[in-house]
Amino acid sequence: MxxxxxxxxxxxxxxxxxxxxxxxxxxxxxxxxxxxxxxxxxxxxxxxxxxxxxxxxxxxxxxxxxxxxxxxxxxxxxNKFALKDSITGGSFDGRLTGLEVGMKGRAVSDIKPIGKAEFLDKIYEVKSDSGFISVGSIVIITKLGDNRITIKN
Missing domain, CATH: 1.20.58 (Methane Monooxygenase Hydroxylase; Chain G, domain 1)
Structure with a gap:
């Protein structure tokens, strides 16, 4: 024992x-x-x-x-437990593809100063340079960069 x-x-x-x-x-x-x-x-x-x-x-x-x-x-x-892969993509890769400065779209929500607008049959989150923009207003892209769309009325 x-x-x-x-x-x-x-x-x-x-x-x-x-x-x-x-x-x-x-x-x-x-x-x-x-x-x-x-x-x-x-x-x-x-x-x-x-x-x-x-x-x-x-x-x-x-x-x-x-x-x-x-x-x-x-x-x-x-080696069985070690992480060998890495994430190479970003969260918004290609988000602004097809959009250009000067392109016209339509506000689909109130933009105060951030809201949603439709361009090329897609809805994007946008930021207004000119303050409040009401739903249905025509908006124009003034700046694209850093995965941000800046618009004006």
């Missing part, structure tokens, strides 16, 4: 340390728990066995945990 308890404590400690390294890196709570459980197993071995056996168990435990640590870093497990 003593060997079972010792083996259980050391195994649980090793599993927690590997879990910290492989599955939840950076949290440190699971790794610290693993070290505590492993230390409890070593302490239990010093209480239950002769000194020479307990020192041998300590050495084997440290060696196995160190090898597990090395395996965790060299196995390439990190």
């Amino acid at each position: 003593t060997w079972f308890i010792l083996f259980s404590l050391l195994s649980i400690g090793l599993i927690l340390i590997l879990t910290e390294i492989i599955f939840v890196p950076g949290t440190t709570i699971i790794g610290v728990l693993g070290v505590i459980v492993s230390a409890a197993g070593v302490y239990y071995s010093f209480l239950s066995f002769e000194s020479s056996t307990a020192w041998m168990i300590l050495g084997v435990t440290v060696l196995i945990n160190f090898l597990a640590l090395i395996y965790g870093f060299k196995s390439g497990v990190w």
Whole structure:
């Protein structure tokens, strides 16, 4: 029964340390728990066995945990969890395509100073240079840039 308890404590400690390294890196709570459980197993071995056996168990435990640590870093497990793709598009890419300064459209909402206007059968969010513009008014694009459409009445 003593060997079972010792083996259980050391195994649980090793599993927690590997879990910290492989599955939840950076949290440190699971790794610290693993070290505590492993230390409890070593302490239990010093209480239950002769000194020479307990020192041998300590050495084997440290060696196995160190090898597990090395395996965790060299196995390439990190590559499975690492983000390798990046987002290249923007939120409004191509939004202003087809629009030109001087183009006429129609306000589809009150523009005070921001609202919606229709150009080329599409509705765009616009900003007014001339203040309030009521629904249905004809508007003209005065400026395009930075994904913004500036209009006047």
